[in-house]
Amino acid sequence: MKDQIAELEQEIRDYPIQSKEELEQFRIAFIGSKGKIKGLFAAFKSVPNDQKKEVGQLLNQLRQLAESRHQELKDHLEEQETQESNLDLSRPGEVSPLGSHHPLSIVRREIIDIFARVGFTVSEGPEIEDDWHNFSALNFPPEHPARDMQDTFFIQKGEKEISLRTHTSSVQVRVMENQQPPIRTISPGRVYRNEAISARAHCFFHQVEGLYIDRDVSFADLKQILLYFAQELFGEKAQIRLRPSYFPFTEPSAEVDISCTICNTKGCNVCKYTGWLEILGCGMVDPNVLKASGIDPEVYSGYAFGMGIERIAQLKYKVNDLRLYSENDLRFLKQFTSA
Numbered sequence: 521m522k523d524q525i526a527e528l529e530q531e532i533r534d535y536p537i538q539s540k541e542e543l544e545q546f547r548i549a550f551i552g553s554k555g556k557i558k559g560l561f562a563a564f565k566s567v568p569n570d571q572k573k574e575v576g577q578l579l580n581q582l583r584q585l586a587e588s589r590h591q592e593l594k595d596h597l598e599e600q601e602t603q604e605s606n607l608d609l610s611r612p613g614e615v616s617p618l619g620s621h622h623p624l625s626i627v628r629r630e631i632i633d634i635f636a637r638v639g640f641t642v643s644e645g646p647e648i649e650d651d652w653h654n655f656s657a658l659n660f661p662p663e664h665p666a667r668d669m670q671d672t673f674f675i676q677k678g679e680k681e682i683s684l685r686t687h688t689s690s691v692q693v694r695v696m697e698n699q700q701p702p703i704r705t706i707s708p709g710r711v712y713r714n715e716a717i718s719a720r721a722h723c724f725f726h727q728v729e730g731l732y733i734d735r736d737v738s739f740a741d742l743k744q745i746l747l748y749f750a751q752e753l754f755g756e757k758a759q760i761r762l763r764p765s766y767f768p769f770t771e772p773s774a775e776v777d778i779s780c781t782i783c784n785t786k787g788c789n790v791c792k793y794t795g796w797l798e799i800l801g802c803g804m805v806d807p808n809v810l811k812a813s814g815i816d817p818e819v820y821s822g823y824a825f826g827m828g829i830e831r832i833a834q835l836k837y838k839v840n841d842l843r844l845y846s847e848n849d850l851r852f853l854k855q856f857t858s859a
């Protein structure tokens with residue numbers, strides 16, 4: 521009897537069941553009123569008395585095993601069935617939420633695109649910079665007050681003092697050191713200034729530097745590229761005006777305004793009733809800068825310009841608080857989703 525029970529137990533465990541029909545066969549074969557377990561219970565009478573207790577227990581366990589296996593498989597098959605009947609192959613797919621490009625990335629790409637169309641390449645340089653590339657090679661003499669204008673973050677590294685670059689003009693020097701003219705390149709990147717954070721100033725922001733060096737490059741070429749840029753970015757009606765200015769690395773230097781994108785020079789509160797908005801600094805590359813970077817100023821000349829990406833984004837999107845660009849507030853960022 522014990523052998524029979526063991527055999528039956530194995531049979532129950534191995535019984536293959538894939539469908540409801542097979543499950544029903546299983547029930548009839550083992551649990552039903554004419555099933556094998558019932559048969560064993562019937563034969564129980566003839567088990568010798570001294571074995572009845574042990575065999576009885578084994579028989580009960582066998583019955584429990586068959587019943588629980590039946591229940592388990594029944595649940596499993598039912599679950600499968602409901603899953604299958606819920607499967608609607610014609611249902612539209614679930615839309616995954618789309619992220620958005622950061623407004624500064626959108627503007628940076630647009631600027632790169634505009635200059636790429638007229639042959640400018642993109643160059644990059646390190647954010648941790650040495651004095652030579654950030655200042656000296658750009659014609660800032662050691663004690664020159666213009667260095668103070670830049671509120672530099674200095675880092676002491678052993679004997680050497682290095683800094684976080686205060687402008688992307690440092691990349692000009694790196695490009696000229698590694699390449700002879702003709703050079704036509706722009707350098708987008710992050711820059712740092714030791715400023716108290718407010719709506720109008722931040723300790724880091726982004727710039728795009730432009731550089732064009734060749735034979736006979738003139739101030740007229742500079743004006744032309746700036747007008748092209750302003751009109752590509754703000755539309756055909758955009759005008760530019762240049763005001764004399766000072767930068768150590770350009771001579772002559774100018775600051776460039778565009779006609780107010782809101783009132784088109786009539787005067788409004790965005791341009792503070794001047795009709796114009798300042799967008800960048802520029803000039804003819806100082807011969808000292810060419811010399812310092814290994815380019816002969818007797819043969820070559822060139823222009824350079826530099827602009828803040830936040831400033832352009834501010835004009836394009838009317839964002840008046842610089843802090844919004846780095847706070848990662850989704851309510852702000854989501855507004856640029858389809859751009």
Ligand code: DAH
Nearest residue numbers: 687689801802803824825826
């Ligand atoms: N480097 C200047 C700044 O950070 C911007 C600039 C002005 C760059 C004039 C130029 C330039 O290349 O010609 O304020």
